[in-house]
Amino acid sequence: MTQNIQIHDRTQDEEGGHLCMSRRQFLLSGGAVVSLAAMPGLAQAAAIKAGYARKKIGKLSALKAGEPVAFNYPFADVRNILVKVGAPAGGGIGPEKDVVAFNQQCTHMGGPLEGTYKAKYQALGPCPLHLTTFDLTRHGMVISGHATESLPQIVLEVQGDDIYATGVMGLIYGYAANTGRA
Numbered sequence: 144m145t146q147n148i149q150i151h152d153r154t155q156d157e158e159g160g161h162l163c164m165s166r167r168q169f170l171l172s173g174g175a176v177v178s179l180a181a182m183p184g185l186a187q188a189a190a191i192k193a194g195y196a197r198k199k200i201g202k203l204s205a206l207k208a209g210e211p212v213a214f215n216y217p218f219a220d221v222r223n224i225l226v227k228v229g230a231p232a233g234g235g236i237g238p239e240k241d242v243v244a245f246n247q248q249c250t251h252m253g254g255p256l257e258g259t260y261k262a263k264y265q266a267l268g269p270c271p272l273h274l275t276t277f278d279l280t281r282h283g284m285v286i287s288g289h290a291t292e293s294l295p296q297i298v299l300e301v302q303g304d305d306i307y308a309t310g311v312m313g314l315i316y317g318y319a320a321n322t323g324r325a
């Protein structure tokens with residue numbers, strides 16, 4: 144079986160040295176072109192980041208630190224929050240890089256995380272089913288609890304004062320792929 148992997152070299156800095164990229168940085172960079180035909184085991188990796196139609200979801204000037212705003216994306220039944228966490232966050236946008244967005248279904252068994260944001264800890268949870276809590280400054284990684292997967296993070300862009308959702312990083316609970324319901 145021929146394995147065909149092409150990876151663009153984006154690890155060189157301007158001075159010719161090598162940069163060390165984390166797995167998440169690498170995935171966010173879009174620097175990989177991977178042929179999955181011969182490597183079905185990588186199909187899940189391909190689902191990690193999915194692009195969707197760009198959608199305006201809010202304004203920077205309207206956000207108040209610690210006060211999440213709900214929105215649906217990429218589908219009408221997918222519930223998320225947009226939140227200014229008040230500290231630089233992974234994937235954060237805005238002048239302080241502190242505006243992030245996450246899906247609100249727990250990655251363990253889909254427990255509802257609405258209303259559980261803790262501004263003091265910049266965390267979502269605990270989940271009402273089995274108490275998982277997620278860190279919104281670190282790409283939604285699990286702080287504690289039963290879940291083993293980070294919360295899906297909504298990829299954001301900012302244009303002037305407008306905030307746009309452009310994709311999803313991570314698999315939304317209940318979906319076999321980020322292109323539709325299982």
Ligand code: FES
Nearest residue numbers: 249252254270273
């Ligand atoms: S469904 Fe959230 S911790 Fe189990």
